[in-house]
Every structure is written in C-alpha cells, then in structure tokens.
Amino acid sequence: MWAPISVAWAGAQCTRSVDASSAESAQSPTSRARLNGWCQALGVQSWMIDAGYGANWGGESRLPDADRTGKHDRLLDDIIEQERTSTGRVGPIAVIKTLRERTGLGLKDAKDAVDDYLARHPGRIDLAPPTPSAKAGCGVLAAILVLSALMLAAMAVRADDRGDETVKRDFAGEWAARELHTVPIAYRNDGFSQFFRVGPLTRQQLEQSEIDPLANSHATILVWGLGPGSVFCFDTKAGQVFGEPLTETQLAMLRTNDRWVHKNVTGLIEQGNCPLKVAVERGHELGLKVFARLEMQHEYGPVSDDNWMWVGLVGDFNKLHPEYRIPGTAQLDFKHQEVRDFKLAILREAAEAGADGLALDFVVYPPYFELADAAIMTQFIREIRAMLDDVGQKQGRRLELMARVPFESYDEYGLDWQTWMRQALIDYIVPSHLRPNSHFDIRIEQFVDLAQQTGAKVYPTLWQALGFVTTDQDPSSEKAGKRKYDKPKTQGMYSAQALLFHRAGADGLQLGFATCHYGSAPWLDDLADPQKLLYADKHYMVDPITIRPGTFATNNVEGRQRGEHTYGLRIADDVAAAIAEGHTVNAQLVLNMRPLFPGERVDVLINGNGPVSFSGDTEDAAARRGADAIDPSKRSHATFVFDRDWWKRGEHMVPMPADWWLLGDNSIRVVYSASTLAADNPFSLTWIETLLDYDR
Known part of the structure; x- marks a missing residue:
C-alpha cells in the first residue's frame, strides 16, 4: 500500500x-x-x-x-x-x-x-x-x-515497509484465510548468563544445561551469544575475554557470579574448550545450526570508574577511544570506520570458529549514530555479507546472516532492513520490541509482506519477560540478600503472542532467553505448533504504551464527572469457532487501576458489547483502599521492586462473555464516572488484560 x-x-x-x-x-x-x-x-x-x-x-x-x-x-x-x-x-x-x-x-x-x-x-x-x-x-x-x-x-518507501500503514488491514480476513503450520524455532541465549554460576564449569555441564535440552525438538537453530557486547565469552583475539584486563580491586566491584563467569570462561578456554566451539560441535551432533550472536551496541554507561558495569563489562576498545563515542554517552558511533572494523573482526572470528551463521542484534541497544546514517549501516551489512561469503567459500559452504531489529522506529537508528532484504544481504529478519514493557503485540505484517517478495525468513522474538522492571541484581542488592521481582510473564502470554505470530505468517519463532529453559519449561517447544495453541489458555495484554500515562481527564456530564478512552487489542483466538466446535471458553477481563471510592464507577464495553462494570460502592472496593496500585512507569522502582507481588496491587478481575472477543482487531472502551472527584487523586489505569480459558 x-x-x-x-x-x-x-x-x-x-x-x-x-x-x-x-x-x-x-x-x-x-x-x-x-x-x-x-x-x-x-x-x-x-x-x-x-x-x-x-x-x-x-x-x-x-x-x-x-x-x-x-x-x-x-x-x-x-x-x-x-x-x-x-x-x-x-x-x-x-x-x-x-x-x-x-x-x-x-x-x-x-x-x-x-x-x-x-x-x-x-x-x-x-x-x-x-x-x-x-x-x-x-x-x-x-x-x-x-x-x-x-x-x-x-x-x-511503501507504507507497509515503514510500519506506518495508512490503510486499515482486515486482519480477521487475512488470518482466517491463512493456513497454519508448525514452524521451526531459533533458541537464543544471552552469551553471559549460561556462565553465571558457581564453578568451575565443565564442558559436559555446559552441554547438558544449554544445548542438549534442544535435542529432538522444534529448535533448528541455536543462537549462541558471544558475550555482553563489549567484552566476550569465547576465545577472542580481536577483543577481550570478560574479566581479562581487570585488577583484583576492579573484580571485587562485581557480583560474585560475575567473577565466576570470568573463571568459568577462561577455565574452559584454557582446557581447549572455547565455549563457542563447544556450542558448534555439540549443536552439530544434535542436528542444530549454530549462529553466533553479537550485541551490536552494549556499552553500559555512564562512563565512570564508580560504575561497576562500565568497569567490568566494557572493553578497552571503548575505554581507550572516547573519540569513537556518540558525544555525551558511552555508546560507540558507527560512523567511525574503526568501530565497524572492530565489530567485523569479532564477527569474522566467530565465523571462522565454525558457526553456521551470524546473528546481528540491533535491538541491543540503539542508537548507533549521533545522526542516523542508513547508508553507512547498509554498507556495513554488505561488508559482513562479503566476509561471510569469503569464509564460507574457504569452508565449502554458505554461511547465513540473521538480523534482529525493532519492529518500529528503525528509521531513527539507520536500520534499513528493507534494503538488506531486497538486496539479499540477510537470510533471516527478527522483528522485536525495542523495550518489552511497551508492546505486547509485535506487529510483523510489514516484514512478512516483504519476505514473500525476497525469500528472507521472518522469525519474530518471543521475549522472556514483560520487562516493567529489571530483575538483574546489582552488587548492593546481592550484599543485602534482596531479590528483585517483575510482573511475571505467564504461559498464556507466550501462547497468545505465539499464535499472533502464526496468524501473521511468521516463518519461525525466536525464543529470547538468558539461558536454556527447555528443561524446566518443555511447553516452550509447543509454541512452534499452532494446532496446539488454538485451544490453549491465553493471556492477552493491551500494549502498555497505548495506555500511558493512564490518567483520565474528566468533564461534568449531567452532574457527574466523566472521562473515557478507547484502546485496541488484537486477539488471535477465534472464540466463535471454538465454541462451535464444542469448546467451553471462559473469559475474564483484568484492569489494573487505582482503588475505587464511593460514587466512582468504571464501565468497560468490548466491541460495543456490555458493559462489565467495577463500582466503588462495594465491600470489595472498600477492602482494596489500603494498598494503592503501582504503576512502574511513574514510580521509583526502588520503592517496590523487592516486593514479590507488587504487580497484584490494583488488579481488578471480572468475568465476561468470551464471545465478545473477535478474531483480529477489538475495541475496548473504558468509561470512568464519579459523583465527585478529588483533584489530587485522578482516576488512573495501568494495564488492561484478558484471560481466555478453554475447557471441553
């Protein structure tokens, strides 16, 4: 279009x-x-x-x-x-x-x-x-x-390619007409967390925990991380192995298991077991392709010797060359040939170590230029493609290239993935969130449309967390013995996102995790099979970014304060078809909002049906007033992140008819009204979710 x-x-x-x-x-x-x-x-x-x-x-x-x-x-x-x-x-x-x-x-x-x-x-x-x-x-x-x-x-540029469609698509029609089939999985680890354990770590332990669980599964590609972006967890000569250049004083700044990462990686290398080569060799024995993944921009600012992450996770290339940085940041500027040459040298090492392909992770973390320059970045992709062809020719095979990019705002960062696909520079495109706490529904239609013309494969990312807060420990919380908690991502959420991707025509799925979870969550493999998902329980969430800031402005309407917002939600379930086939489908609507007070009311209409209502004039509402809802986009995380169930505060749930939900686009109209309204306590909404439970 x-x-x-x-x-x-x-x-x-x-x-x-x-x-x-x-x-x-x-x-x-x-x-x-x-x-x-x-x-x-x-x-x-x-x-x-x-x-x-x-x-x-x-x-x-x-x-x-x-x-x-x-x-x-x-x-x-x-x-x-x-x-x-x-x-x-x-x-x-x-x-x-x-x-x-x-x-x-x-x-x-x-x-x-x-x-x-x-x-x-x-x-x-x-x-x-x-x-x-x-x-x-x-x-x-x-x-x-x-x-x-x-x-x-x-x-x-076609509107479809740019992600700003000017014509409303008939998703229900497209999805109903598309034949669903099982797709392969590319399983991605972060290249650091698999070593983040008390050691010494042996080759056998690494294989058993991080590679072997993928045997006899739908996983066909293991996307093996090379490290945290600026220092590495494989036997590199172009860069530095994590922890190598640090003094004892600097190592002491890190977390206990950071120091074990250093010992585990260097110990494996000294034994002749470079982790990347272990992954390649064991992966090949199991019939997996192994792609080496590079985080294209992970520099852990701010630039300060008091910042433990800058000290421990950033290499000398950045530390010794401030002239290569984007001014005022720790980020490297890809306009410098030296920056691109450094990245290319790391990638060449990985290709020569036996990887079947490379995975360029451009979601970690833009920007890449002070002023975005798509021409420079595209030329860099050409150079990577040429390097792979050179190495592949020597090895007697073709090496593949995968690129993970934000599904929106890519132009701002000089990431012209459309040209990469049209010029056959990449074999796989991996559309993803830029921040997982912004979008639940990653719309991949523009990628699928172009892939059908170019032959590239679309493997959207299913991410490991909702990411409303970071749960990574820092040295201070480790010493205090405190653990951080995020709002958990449920199995139903994975199923909902996976079915959305299947409906949209994905060629495969990339599971984005820190380590391998196939052993503890074998149901992850079922995400590849849409037939197993059609009648699996689902948990959908309205894109949080469309709700923020969540505060309702009101006007006086017939003596009551009244305000409303309408939100969109795509549903991949065909509830009407499921009911026709004999399934019982139970639905619940979940609103996370501040407690309601006497005289307040929230009515929710789904596609014009309803309403389902929440009232402040109930015993349940009165019982909730002791604990206000927590909106992580508005409050300091330090005030609640150590509370395991902080996300439950403000959670309001009500049953609703399941057949109000339609395959494709849905409209959720939220109407707030009150007899009076305190100026210092406006009504606010954090999340909107729906649960679909199937039972014959």
Missing part, C-alpha cells in the same frame, strides 16, 4: 483525495476502463498506470461473497447522496475513499463493494470523466501537482 497522494485542483470544484494505489487497479479490464477516464481527467496517463505508480490492489478479494453482495448498500446510498449534495457530482474514487474511511475496508474490498453496487444500481455513480470545461479550470498547476505527487510516490 502506498501512502495516499492528495491532488489539489485549482478550482474548488476540483478537489479530490486520490489514493495512488487506485492506479494499479487497472490490472482488470473492467476496472481499467472505469478508472482510466478518471485518471486521465486528473492528468494521469496510461503509462503511469502501467509503470505501477501505486499499490497492489490486485489479487483475490478478502471479502466473502456474502459480504460483497448488498452489505454496504445502505451506507453507499448515504455516501452517494452526501457527495452529490456537496459537490453536485459523484465519482467512483471519492465513493471508494469514503467507504474505506467509514468501514476500514482494504482498497480492493472497497472497490469490489462499489463494483457490486453498480452492477445492481447502474447510473448511481458517474463513471464518465469530468467535462473538458471542468478540467480546463484546473490549469497547468493541477498537472504539475499530479506529476509531482506521482514522482514522489515512485521514490517513496
């Missing part, structure tokens, strides 16, 4: 908003005949249509036959009447555009609906082009505007 192009005619009668993708409807003779007159009247000649200045609206309609016949007649009657009243003339482009705005239909579905309407109501829409006199009033300016707009469209 191309972004819409606004074509302004000089006369007031000649204003139209034309979606450039209309041009490519010319693929069918009937549509071509109808639209050519309009396009030519707008100054768009047939060569422009043939050149493809527009989106693909060819292919099969997603609208079922029953929906295409007559469903929108009443709405189309209204649209046509309004258009004729306002402009004196009714053209097909304006009607299609308005129909899409009111219904959310895709371009082809809207065109088909209008075509069907015309077949039954001929003459209601003017198919002839505007008269010559009307066209003449537009003058040379119109032609310039049209041609300029089309030239810009020709140079534009």
Whole structure:
C-alpha cells in the first residue's frame, strides 16, 4: 500500500483525495476502463498506470461473497447522496475513499463493494470523466501537482515497509484465510548468563544445561551469544575475554557470579574448550545450526570508574577511544570506520570458529549514530555479507546472516532492513520490541509482506519477560540478600503472542532467553505448533504504551464527572469457532487501576458489547483502599521492586462473555464516572488484560 497522494485542483470544484494505489487497479479490464477516464481527467496517463505508480490492489478479494453482495448498500446510498449534495457530482474514487474511511475496508474490498453496487444500481455513480470545461479550470498547476505527487510516490518507501500503514488491514480476513503450520524455532541465549554460576564449569555441564535440552525438538537453530557486547565469552583475539584486563580491586566491584563467569570462561578456554566451539560441535551432533550472536551496541554507561558495569563489562576498545563515542554517552558511533572494523573482526572470528551463521542484534541497544546514517549501516551489512561469503567459500559452504531489529522506529537508528532484504544481504529478519514493557503485540505484517517478495525468513522474538522492571541484581542488592521481582510473564502470554505470530505468517519463532529453559519449561517447544495453541489458555495484554500515562481527564456530564478512552487489542483466538466446535471458553477481563471510592464507577464495553462494570460502592472496593496500585512507569522502582507481588496491587478481575472477543482487531472502551472527584487523586489505569480459558 502506498501512502495516499492528495491532488489539489485549482478550482474548488476540483478537489479530490486520490489514493495512488487506485492506479494499479487497472490490472482488470473492467476496472481499467472505469478508472482510466478518471485518471486521465486528473492528468494521469496510461503509462503511469502501467509503470505501477501505486499499490497492489490486485489479487483475490478478502471479502466473502456474502459480504460483497448488498452489505454496504445502505451506507453507499448515504455516501452517494452526501457527495452529490456537496459537490453536485459523484465519482467512483471519492465513493471508494469514503467507504474505506467509514468501514476500514482494504482498497480492493472497497472497490469490489462499489463494483457490486453498480452492477445492481447502474447510473448511481458517474463513471464518465469530468467535462473538458471542468478540467480546463484546473490549469497547468493541477498537472504539475499530479506529476509531482506521482514522482514522489515512485521514490517513496511503501507504507507497509515503514510500519506506518495508512490503510486499515482486515486482519480477521487475512488470518482466517491463512493456513497454519508448525514452524521451526531459533533458541537464543544471552552469551553471559549460561556462565553465571558457581564453578568451575565443565564442558559436559555446559552441554547438558544449554544445548542438549534442544535435542529432538522444534529448535533448528541455536543462537549462541558471544558475550555482553563489549567484552566476550569465547576465545577472542580481536577483543577481550570478560574479566581479562581487570585488577583484583576492579573484580571485587562485581557480583560474585560475575567473577565466576570470568573463571568459568577462561577455565574452559584454557582446557581447549572455547565455549563457542563447544556450542558448534555439540549443536552439530544434535542436528542444530549454530549462529553466533553479537550485541551490536552494549556499552553500559555512564562512563565512570564508580560504575561497576562500565568497569567490568566494557572493553578497552571503548575505554581507550572516547573519540569513537556518540558525544555525551558511552555508546560507540558507527560512523567511525574503526568501530565497524572492530565489530567485523569479532564477527569474522566467530565465523571462522565454525558457526553456521551470524546473528546481528540491533535491538541491543540503539542508537548507533549521533545522526542516523542508513547508508553507512547498509554498507556495513554488505561488508559482513562479503566476509561471510569469503569464509564460507574457504569452508565449502554458505554461511547465513540473521538480523534482529525493532519492529518500529528503525528509521531513527539507520536500520534499513528493507534494503538488506531486497538486496539479499540477510537470510533471516527478527522483528522485536525495542523495550518489552511497551508492546505486547509485535506487529510483523510489514516484514512478512516483504519476505514473500525476497525469500528472507521472518522469525519474530518471543521475549522472556514483560520487562516493567529489571530483575538483574546489582552488587548492593546481592550484599543485602534482596531479590528483585517483575510482573511475571505467564504461559498464556507466550501462547497468545505465539499464535499472533502464526496468524501473521511468521516463518519461525525466536525464543529470547538468558539461558536454556527447555528443561524446566518443555511447553516452550509447543509454541512452534499452532494446532496446539488454538485451544490453549491465553493471556492477552493491551500494549502498555497505548495506555500511558493512564490518567483520565474528566468533564461534568449531567452532574457527574466523566472521562473515557478507547484502546485496541488484537486477539488471535477465534472464540466463535471454538465454541462451535464444542469448546467451553471462559473469559475474564483484568484492569489494573487505582482503588475505587464511593460514587466512582468504571464501565468497560468490548466491541460495543456490555458493559462489565467495577463500582466503588462495594465491600470489595472498600477492602482494596489500603494498598494503592503501582504503576512502574511513574514510580521509583526502588520503592517496590523487592516486593514479590507488587504487580497484584490494583488488579481488578471480572468475568465476561468470551464471545465478545473477535478474531483480529477489538475495541475496548473504558468509561470512568464519579459523583465527585478529588483533584489530587485522578482516576488512573495501568494495564488492561484478558484471560481466555478453554475447557471441553
């Protein structure tokens, strides 16, 4: 889909908003005949249509036959009447555009609906082009505007590729039509935590805990971390092994198990068991490909000798060359050839150690430039691809390349993954969150669409945590014997996210964990099989970033303070189909919000159904007022992170009819009202979740 192009005619009668993708409807003779007159009247000649200045609206309609016949007649009657009243003339482009705005239909579905309407109501829409006199009033300016707009469209990046879709997609239709099948898993560890244990660690122990559990599973790729980004946990000569350059005083700044990481890694290397080579050799014995993963930017600022992470986890390349940093940060700036050469040298070592491929992790952690430069980064990817080809030729095989990128905001960081895919520089693309606490639903459709054209594989990330707080211990909490707690990610959440990925057409899944959890959570392997997920319990969450800051503004409505927000939630479960097949589906709605007081009420409507309600005039509400909800986006984590169940405070749960939830997009309207409202205690909402439990 191309972004819409606004074509302004000089006369007031000649204003139209034309979606450039209309041009490519010319693929069918009937549509071509109808639209050519309009396009030519707008100054768009047939060569422009043939050149493809527009989106693909060819292919099969997603609208079922029953929906295409007559469903929108009443709405189309209204649209046509309004258009004729306002402009004196009714053209097909304006009607299609308005129909899409009111219904959310895709371009082809809207065109088909209008075509069907015309077949039954001929003459209601003017198919002839505007008269010559009307066209003449537009003058040379119109032609310039049209041609300029089309030239810009020709140079534009497709909206689908950029992640800012301008046309609402029919996810329910796409998902229902897609055949679901089992996909492979790429299991990723962080390259550090597998050594974060009391040692000495032996090769056999490393194999048994981190590699062997993947045997006879859906995992086909082991993504083995090289270390925490700036120092490494394999036998490197280009960089430094973690802990190597540190003095005893500096080592004493670290956590106990950090020091064991140093002892475990160096001990294995001294025994001739470089951890990367162990992973490659054992992985190959089990039939796994092994990719070496590099964290592309992990520099642990701030730059200070009092910062234990800077002291222990950052190598001399950064410490000795402040001129290579992004000003004011600890981050390296990839505009410097020396930075790219350093990263390339590490990657070459990993390829020469026997890895089947490399995994470039660009989610850890941008930015990569003071000023984003996609050209430099893409050239760097070409150099990595050329290095892999060189090493692979010597080894008599082709080495593969995987890139993990944020599923949005990638342009801000110079990560032009579209070009990497189109130029066959990468074999796998791994769309992911940038921060797990922002998005529950990682939308991968733009990646899948482009992969279908390029042959690259899409392996979105299922992350190990929700990440509202960091649970990593620091030396002070270790000494105090305190443990940090996050809101836990449930098995139902993994199942919900995995089924969303299957519905969207993922070629595989990447499981992103610190260490191997297949031994303790064997159900992780079931995430590869959508048939096992269809009727598995689910736990969905509205993207937290769409709720923040969560405070409701109110107005006086008929003597009560009232405010409302509407949120979106995609559901991968077809609840209606499950019920039709004999499943009993129980649903609960969960709101995490501050306690309600007398006179306060929250009503929630799902897709217009309901409401389900929460009232401050109940015994349950009164019992909750002793403990306020904790919103981790607003409070210092130090005030609650050591409380195991902090996330339960503010949790309100109520049963609801499961069949209110629809496959695809859903609307959640939250309406707050109160008889009075204290200015210092506005109503606030932290999370919205829903649980779907299946039972025959």
